[in-house]
Amino acid sequence: MTSSPAGRGRPRDERSGAAIIQAAAELVAEGGYAATSIGAVAARAGVGKDTIYRRWSGKPELVYEAVFTAAETADLPDTGTLEGDLTALVQSLVEEFSAPAAAAALPGLLADFAAAPHLRATIRTRFLQPAKERLVAVFDRAGQRGETSANLPVDLVLDTLAGAVFFHLGITGERPAPDLARRIAAMIVKGIEAR
Amino acid sequence: MTSSPAGRGRPRDERSGAAIIQAAAELVAEGGYAATSIGAVAARAGVGKDTIYRRWSGKPELVYEAVFTAAETADLPDTGTLEGDLTALVQSLVEEFSAPAAAAALPGLLADFAAAPHLRATIRTRFLQPAKERLVAVFDRAGQRGETSANLPVDLVLDTLAGAVFFHLGITGERPAPDLARRIAAMIVKGIEAR
Structure with a gap:
């Protein structure tokens, strides 16, 4: 450069x-x-x-x-549907967790975070905040389209999406199926949509 | 004795x-x-x-x-609804992850599992199998009541429930709200129910 x-x-x-x-x-x-x-x-x-x-x-x-944090710098998805947008967000998580650096870092990183109360205390306010903001933006648009009701449990959805991907890839170490993100997103969208 | x-x-x-x-x-x-x-x-x-x-x-x-594995030896819940049964299963997970021994063990345990390919290879077939069997039993009863469609993605639901609890309690280290299990179960039940 x-x-x-x-x-x-x-x-x-x-x-x-x-x-x-x-x-x-x-x-x-x-x-x-x-x-x-x-x-x-x-x-x-x-x-x-x-x-x-x-x-x-x-x-x-x-x-x-x-x-x-690579997913945070990608463009915010805007596919026109909540399911499409959530699938894109979950796909970003899948790719992050599947990357060699993430797989290599995860166990040691978890152990260091667990052992450091000052870090754990800031996980939600600092480390998860950018992902939450992206989810809120996607939910806002879905709400304007009438796809969701108000007062969505954003933290709970974030924990569920991230937890599902983390558990599937990080714990079991399995390779992600091509439709993993779509299947997780479809289940959660149905679980939170207005009807 | x-x-x-x-x-x-x-x-x-x-x-x-x-x-x-x-x-x-x-x-x-x-x-x-x-x-x-x-x-x-x-x-x-x-x-x-x-x-x-x-x-x-x-x-x-x-x-x-x-x-x-404490949750595996508890009686299988039979509340009469899928939401009630899943809430009970998730509550067992919440209690397991909240226990002092689990919180103390988790980081080191994850690191050891991640570093041992022979252990990771058996996570789904051995360590997760009892939880899957309990979920299948609950789904079977729900199917007989017409609450769910056939061909539920059992592994995906298991990863999502366990991942949500694990991420919420294990990663952020937060104390579980009294209604955490019910809220997770309600979202997932709506996400997989027949309609």
């Missing part, structure tokens, strides 16, 4: 952030979570460790962001 | 099995998964390590059985 004049292209922080995220994902996929260190990530990204610690408080947060 | 004449009371294997299970659950709740060893379980249960290894191939299987 060539450097850009000030005010054009991506700012330096954003570029180093992307390099750090990529380095973390690569290292986890290559060597596993336990063998990945902030020092190794810094070396591969070509930054100092202090640059990483300015943005992430430690390895769990960095690895979480590296392997589990 | 006083010894029983041959042919009366519980057989010796069953008694030592119960003592081993209880010792494993206690040790995990007290000291965590990592600090629990087969040797320590054997000492507390008053048996030799070989007695444990005759029945369990290692710590992950033993701890899994100690903290996650």
Whole structure:
């Protein structure tokens, strides 16, 4: 990447952030979570460790962001139906959980999160918040179309969708069937639709 | 417990099995998964390590059985409706995941299972099979009442129910609301019912 004049292209922080995220994902996929260190990530990204610690408080947060937030930057689906939109959101989860870096990171990441009360306390307000916002936007449009009733249990639906994908892929380690996302979404849509 | 004449009371294997299970659950709740060893379980249960290894191939299987199979021995719910039966099954899961031993065991257990392909390969055929059989029995009765259509996706429903509870309690670490099981069951029942 060539450097850009000030005010054009991506700012330096954003570029180093992307390099750090990529380095973390690569290292986890290559060597596993336990063998990945902030020092190794810094070396591969070509930054100092202090640059990483300015943005992430430690390895769990960095690895979480590296392997589990790709879906948040994708365009919000707008297929015209709640079932279509939810299928797309669940498909993003399926792809995230199926990626080699995620599969390699998950057990160690869970153990670190479980052992750190300050991290667990922020899971819903920080780590799950972007996914919740996407779900709320999809529900809002469905409500305008009359597909859902008001007062949908957004947290419960989010936990159910994420839990179903996580359990199916993360616990049993099975490869996802091509129609997994559609089948999960169809069941949940029927479970929450207005009628 | 006083010894029983041959042919009366519980057989010796069953008694030592119960003592081993209880010792494993206690040790995990007290000291965590990592600090629990087969040797320590054997000492507390008053048996030799070989007695444990005759029945369990290692710590992950033993701890899994100690903290996650209580629901399998409860009476199968028969409330007269699919929603009532599923609420009872989900409530059992909520109670299992909320227990101190389960909360203490979960991260280490997941990591050990994830690292052992021979264990992961048997998760569905061995560890999830009793829960699936209970779900199938509940679905069969619901089908006879005309509440569900044939060909329900049992594995998918099981993954969704277990995943929702696991994600809600195991990942976020939140205390379960009193109506959590009912709300999850109601959504899934509506999602799979015949109409």
